[in-house]
Amino acid sequence: MSNMGALPIADVLPELILLGGAVSTLVFALFTPQRVQAWAAALALGSVGATVMATVPLLQGSQRLTFAATYAVDGAALWAKLIILGVTAVTIALSVDWFARDPRHGEYYTLLLLSALGAMLLAGAADLMQITLGVLLSSATGSVLIAYHRRSRRASEAAIKYYLLGALANGAMVYGVVLMFGLAATTTLSGLLAGLDAAHSLPLVAATGLMVVGLAFKMGAVPAHAWVPDAADGAPAPVAAFITTASKVAALIVLARLVMVLPESSVGWRPLIAVIAAATMTLGNVTALWQDDVRRLLGWSAVSQTGYGLMAIVAVGRSDLAIPSLLYFLVAYACANLAAFGVVVELRGEASRQRYTGLAAGHPLLALALVASFLSFVGIPPLAGFAAKLALFGATIDAGYSWLAVVAAINTVVSLFYYARMLGPAYFGPAESEQRQEPLPTFGSWAAVSIAATATALVVFGIWAQPLFAVFRAVRLLPD
Amino acid sequence: MLTTAIVVPLLGALLVMLLPRGRERLLRMLATAVAAVPLVISARAWFLFDGAAGFDQVETVAWIPTLGAAYTVGLDGISLPLVAMTSLLFVAAIAYPVDLRGQPKAYFALFLFLESVSLGVFLALDLLLFYVFWDLSLVGMYFLIGIWGHGEPARRAALKFFLYTLAGSLALLLAVLALYLSSEPRTFDMAQLIARRPLDDGSLAASLAFAGFALGFAIKAPLVPFHTWLPPAHVDAPAPVSTILAGVLLKMGTYGFIRILLAMMPNTFQRFALPLAILAVVSIVYGALVALAQPNIKRRIAYTSVNHMGYTVLGIAAAGAVVSGHENARTLALVGATVEMVAHGLITGALFLIAGSIWQRAQTYEVGEFGGLARRAPALTGLTALAAFASLGLPGLAGFVAEFQIFIGTFALYPWLAAVGLLGIIITAALFLHLLQRVFFGELPERWSGWGDLSAVELVSLTALLLFVVAIGVAPAPLLAVIEAGVRPFIGR
Numbered sequence: 001m002s003n004m005g006a007l008p009i010a011d012v013l014p015e016l017i018l019l020g021g022a023v024s025t026l027v028f029a030l031f032t033p034q035r036v037q038a039w040a041a042a043l044a045l046g047s048v049g050a051t052v053m054a055t056v057p058l059l060q061g062s063q064r065l066t067f068a069a070t071y072a073v074d075g076a077a078l079w080a081k082l083i084i085l086g087v088t089a090v091t092i093a094l095s096v097d098w099f100a101r102d103p104r105h106g107e108y109y110t111l112l113l114l115s116a117l118g119a120m121l122l123a124g125a126a127d128l129m130q131i132t133l134g135v136l137l138s139s140a141t142g143s144v145l146i147a148y149h150r151r152s153r154r155a156s157e158a159a160i161k162y163y164l165l166g167a168l169a170n171g172a173m174v175y176g177v178v179l180m181f182g183l184a185a186t187t188t189l190s191g192l193l194a195g196l197d198a199a200h201s202l203p204l205v206a207a208t209g210l211m212v213v214g215l216a217f218k219m220g221a222v223p224a225h226a227w228v229p230d231a232a233d234g235a236p237a238p239v240a241a242f243i244t245t246a247s248k249v250a251a252l253i254v255l256a257r258l259v260m261v262l263p264e265s266s267v268g269w270r271p272l273i274a275v276i277a278a279a280t281m282t283l284g285n286v287t288a289l290w291q292d293d294v295r296r297l298l299g300w301s302a303v304s305q306t307g308y309g310l311m312a313i314v315a316v317g318r319s320d321l322a323i324p325s326l327l328y329f330l331v332a333y334a335c336a337n338l339a340a341f342g343v344v345v346e347l348r349g350e351a352s353r354q355r356y357t358g359l360a361a362g363h364p365l366l367a368l369a370l371v372a373s374f375l376s377f378v379g380i381p382p383l384a385g386f387a388a389k390l391a392l393f394g395a396t397i398d399a400g401y402s403w404l405a406v407v408a409a410i411n412t413v414v415s416l417f418y419y420a421r422m423l424g425p426a427y428f429g430p431a432e433s434e435q436r437q438e439p440l441p442t443f444g445s446w447a448a449v450s451i452a453a454t455a456t457a458l459v460v461f462g463i464w465a466q467p468l469f470a471v472f473r474a475v476r477l478l479p480d
Numbered sequence: 481m482l483t484t485a486i487v488v489p490l491l492g493a494l495l496v497m498l499l500p501r502g503r504e505r506l507l508r509m510l511a512t513a514v515a516a517v518p519l520v521i522s523a524r525a526w527f528l529f530d531g532a533a534g535f536d537q538v539e540t541v542a543w544i545p546t547l548g549a550a551y552t553v554g555l556d557g558i559s560l561p562l563v564a565m566t567s568l569l570f571v572a573a574i575a576y577p578v579d580l581r582g583q584p585k586a587y588f589a590l591f592l593f594l595e596s597v598s599l600g601v602f603l604a605l606d607l608l609l610f611y612v613f614w615d616l617s618l619v620g621m622y623f624l625i626g627i628w629g630h631g632e633p634a635r636r637a638a639l640k641f642f643l644y645t646l647a648g649s650l651a652l653l654l655a656v657l658a659l660y661l662s663s664e665p666r667t668f669d670m671a672q673l674i675a676r677r678p679l680d681d682g683s684l685a686a687s688l689a690f691a692g693f694a695l696g697f698a699i700k701a702p703l704v705p706f707h708t709w710l711p712p713a714h715v716d717a718p719a720p721v722s723t724i725l726a727g728v729l730l731k732m733g734t735y736g737f738i739r740i741l742l743a744m745m746p747n748t749f750q751r752f753a754l755p756l757a758i759l760a761v762v763s764i765v766y767g768a769l770v771a772l773a774q775p776n777i778k779r780r781i782a783y784t785s786v787n788h789m790g791y792t793v794l795g796i797a798a799a800g801a802v803v804s805g806h807e808n809a810r811t812l813a814l815v816g817a818t819v820e821m822v823a824h825g826l827i828t829g830a831l832f833l834i835a836g837s838i839w840q841r842a843q844t845y846e847v848g849e850f851g852g853l854a855r856r857a858p859a860l861t862g863l864t865a866l867a868a869f870a871s872l873g874l875p876g877l878a879g880f881v882a883e884f885q886i887f888i889g890t891f892a893l894y895p896w897l898a899a900v901g902l903l904g905i906i907i908t909a910a911l912f913l914h915l916l917q918r919v920f921f922g923e924l925p926e927r928w929s930g931w932g933d934l935s936a937v938e939l940v941s942l943t944a945l946l947l948f949v950v951a952i953g954v955a956p957a958p959l960l961a962v963i964e965a966g967v968r969p970f971i972g973r
Contacts, residue, residue, distance in 0.1 A: 413647045428627055
């Protein structure tokens with residue numbers, strides 16, 4: 001592969017198209033008057049569509065490494081990219097009404113597309129430098145997106161927190177990369193797979209730990225999770241939806257790729273990830289218990305969901321359910337999280353739990369979407385979250401980590417408490433002592449359509465699980 | 481055809497939701513008609529039932545072949561009576577008039593949804609499908625209690641119910657997965673898991689899986705000490721919902737003990753039979769004693785459920801106490817346990833509907849506030865007395881058939897436990913006689929001088945349920961023949 005004359009451009013066509021889309025959107029935003037800025041959304045949506053069209057044909061090709069084994073074109077990467085693109089498309093739809101009055105409307109979409117590009121590069125990364133690049137691109141755009149409402153104090157605070165924590169975590173990761181490069185004299189994962197010597201256990205453990213911290217930041221896992229609730233609460237609601245979803249997809253996939261090259265005997269990464277998973281889900285759920293701010297609640301819920309997703313990583317290489325369960329979880333999580341944040345967006349960012357009382361009376365369909373989303377988070381059949389949890393629990397038990405499955409089960413019961421704390425009042429209406437409220441004001445149809453699409457997807461992927469499971473079963477995760 | 485019994489109520493629920501805001505009476509008639517379809521289908525299934533070993537009238541469709549899960553339904557002599565009882569109880573409960581707080585559409589839709597998934601639990605022959613229906617019954621019940629329950633306490637009761645039983649279901653889910661992962665090739669198919677028994681080797685994994693299943697079922701049944709969700713859920717739920725909760729949902733727990741633990745893990749079951757029997761006896765005596773102390777009619781009936789489900793579990797534990805030997809006693813115990821499920825469903829279902837009639841007229845459940853109602857409401861009094869006598873196990877009624885067989889069977893295996901368990905029957909007799917005497921006889925308080933007797937709909941619903949209670953008591957043979965056919969594979973292997 002090394003002495004190839006021409007670059008295999010076709011393998012990165014989706015990324016190039018998305019980059020082109022981001023640049024065109026920027027040019028459009030710079031040179032058009034304010035009243036037509038909203039068309040930038042259409043341009044961005046079109047670019048995402050074109051990128052999807054370029055990605056789908058790659059699914060038919062062989063699953064392989066490309067660009068001198070630095071970039072993966074395997075099923076896991078391609079499906080992760082499709083999920084990320086789906087998330088981006090929904091986020092664009094959620095943003096149209098939210099940003100309609102923002103004079104800097106156009107550039108927002110450029111940043112969103114670039115952030116999506118960063119996540120895509122991360123999902124496909126099969127090289128330590130490439131991982132670093134993906135993490136940095138999505139982090140840099142992420143902090144700008146969070147702070148997009150620059151007059152909002154909470155948005156600035158969230159962005160600062162994201163930026164500082166990110167700087168720390170990314171710094172740790174770069175140290176890890178350097179250490180690993182020093183040990184194996186290569187940065188490609190396939191090179192590490194062959195070259196990492198179990199004898200260097202101490203530096204290898206340190207390198208692994210540092211890299212895990214960096215990726216934990218991207219997915220919102222302990223110990224680098226602290227930005228998630230602040231971003232969920234302070235960032236513009238569509239950005240919150242995006243940032244708690246897209247980078248999580250990419251980071252979990254790349255973490256699965258990374259742990260595969262580690263020699264199991266000396267690093268003990270499985271117990272490490274298992275402990276992080278248990279800590280993440282428990283911390284997320286327990287902190288969410290008494291949250292009265294809906295957006296913070298969703299933030300903590302996103303943290304706890306990362307913990308469930310990490311269960312699949314624990315099983316990588318030991319259970320044939322690991323990769324299918326991870327991908328199914330990501331699909332289910334993305335749909336549920338976007339539906340839930342979508343409802344918040346549609347209700348104009350309403351964050352007070354108390355204001356959701358009696359929601360079912362005023363907005364029955366929004367309440368229904370919230371039910372679908374939350375019960376999918378809990379893992380109630382026949383929603384997609386159930387199929388995901390089933391596979392995750394199965395993979396974990398199969399890998400010999402039954403205790404983690406038990407911890408996750410207990411966590412699930414705990415999580416039902418705070419989800420029901422919102423759903424109950426939404427349906428059971430205000431108590432006799434409380435005042436009945438006017439229905440909350442909503443945005444228009446764009447957000448509503450995205451909510452309907454994601455909530456429907458939750459039901460469809462829940463009942464009709466076979467097609468996706470069959471596809472995910474055949475997925476490879478290189479350099480396996 | 482069995483699939484129709486699951487699908488029709490589901491479609492009915494959708495239809496009710498899509499209808500324009502209609503009159504409550506019409507909606508009730510429509511929902512009752514839809515609910516009657518499964519009743520007809522289970523009658524048909526009863527006539528078609530061949531009594532051969534294995535499952536009957538099986539229908540299967542591929543669902544997630546990649547994971548070895550399929551949509552498979554069918555029945556045997558154990559599930560058939562439960563399916564029939566469930567569909568009858570749903571017709572009576574849906575027809576029963578209660579205050580719907582101006583939300584009839586959602587009420588009937590949820591009720592029909594609950595019927596569909598409850599039948600699904602008893603008909604499912606695939607563990608994953610079983611779990612799906614099992615979990616959905618929680619969701620339906622949660623909203624029914626929360627929205628139409630009695631005020632603020634109902635919301636807490638609904639949440640408590642949901643949390644407790646979800647904890648049980650997750651224990652169940654982990655155990656299901658353990659069983660699934662140990663099968664080779666992996667499958668959720670019940671018939672195969674029963675035939676192959678992949679996880680019944682006395683290993684730690686088998687014990688843990690057993691514990692997971694047992695916890696899930698014990699919470700649902702419920703056995704003491706996992707019963708604490710039950711009294712508030714019953715007291716604060718509207719009467720027809722209590723009927724279904726006691727009559728149908730509790731049975732899912734005991735049915736699981738038989739269908740999964742006894743059938744798929746008999747060797748493991750045998751090792752844990754004694755502790756299970758002890759828990760059952762504790763439930764019998766504790767449930768009866770606490771019921772005796774309740775001044776609240778509905779709470780009292782709720783605790784007798786703990787007592788009666790104790791009888792059922794005692795019978796099941798006795799049937800699983802040894803893997804071979806004592807064939808006659810074990811058959812009696814298991815047949816008795818199954819009859820008890822049917823009998824308790826009908827009797828307690830009727831008692832909760834009666835409690836609902838009392839609430840509709842009085843807005844209170846306190847025993848002390850009543851008296852002398854017999855003069856004002858002879859039909860209510862007569863039917864309540866009949867149901868109460870059936871519940872305390874009077875010969876000639878369904879409860880007796882069940883409890884007699886359970887105790888005869890258990891005496892052969894656990895004589896001391898059976899002897900202690902009999903105390904429960906005496907206490908139950910005392911508490912029902914006390915209830916009848918305080919509510920229906922003596923002075924009629926001034927405020928109830930305008931008390932109205934049962935309406936036609938109430939009368940018909942209750943009579944239908946109690947007719948079967950009498951029929952099973954007088955002529956149990958047809959029911960016993962079906963159940964014995966279902967029990968045979970468990971005993972003679």
